[in-house]
Amino acid sequence: METVKASYAAILDRGDLEGFLSFFAEDGALVEADSLPYGGRFVGADAIRGALIKMMESFSAFSFKPDVYATADEWVIAYGTFEVTVRSNGKQVSFPLAEATHVVDGRIKLINPVYGDTAAILEALK
Template sequence: MSEAHDIVKAHYAAAERGDLDGMVEKFADTVAWTEMAGFPYAGTYVGTDAIKAGVFGRLVADWKGFRAAPDELIDGGDGTVVALGHYEGTYRATGKGMRVRFVHVWRVQDGLITGFEQFTDTHLLREAMA
């Protein structure tokens, strides 16, 4: 597997451990993280601090046991890695759980993550929030 594959795999492993520093260790200074339209935290966040505050911090605050679990990593060979997986967790405000499929597209250049884009069924996720 490529270096890009290993970097993305390490990100998910750090997330599973709850290791925020490990999750962002390979983020480029100008990493662009895009949560798709319709997702509760939709938008593009640029830079580690913006991603921590706008995405990761909110997920921890709003969801109990939130996980982004990759079932498969597909190495594009050009610094692109695609993850097929699922989200799961319980929305704290409603007590409702969810399990929703996702596709994540990662961009890695010179050993650093430069981009991330999320695709998921936002309707299913929002059902847990209602």
Template sequence: MDAERYAALKGQIDHLYSLTGTGQWDKVEALLTDDFKIVEAETLPFGGVYEGKGALQALFTKVFAFWEDPALDYKDIAISEDNIIVLLSFHATSRFNGERLEMPLCEVFHLRDGKFSGITPYYFDTAAICRATGTPVDR
């Protein structure tokens, strides 16, 4: 991949993170395909499949209801033709028990025709998230 395409895609992912972080959902939706899909691990308290242009907002609303002061620390990025892989560190305080959680997170963004067609997140320890949110680990 050439440096120009890499820079453009990195800028696109940075822009998406900025828009979601500030709740600019109309602008977020413009970056997504109509059939956009997020697949979260079923064992998470917010697990399942979220579909459509409103999927990110629906997921954010559900996820952040469990946390106070959530933050993502951007670590690294890898880009291929159809995917952007972002390595992050997730930090938040549980609204359930006050536990401060910090863990590695990898988000794979899927691309199609210049737009985001989906996201597949991979949390380092889903059981720790369940414990911090009061969700049974063995669901």
């Protein structure tokens, strides 16, 4: 859980993309819903960086505020509220989000967000 919370602090509290990436294993992966403009499976720091930059280009602000953390073996589940503001039109979207993170030896092997409402993001991006 320490690794997940520290990685969130890097990207969400400090806006430190490189600090966030430093928590990933060399073959770490980020999976985003295929329906989103930044969707897909991204493996390795360069691919993850590119996906996150594309996401950040879509939004002028984004946040994830976990209310609950749960752990099981090498997995951490964070559940809370995801909020974004669309850069092109100022529309705001907020909905539940769960992120399943697989951590091995203190390094992130996988982050897989489970969005409460991807359709809301797509509608806001119009």
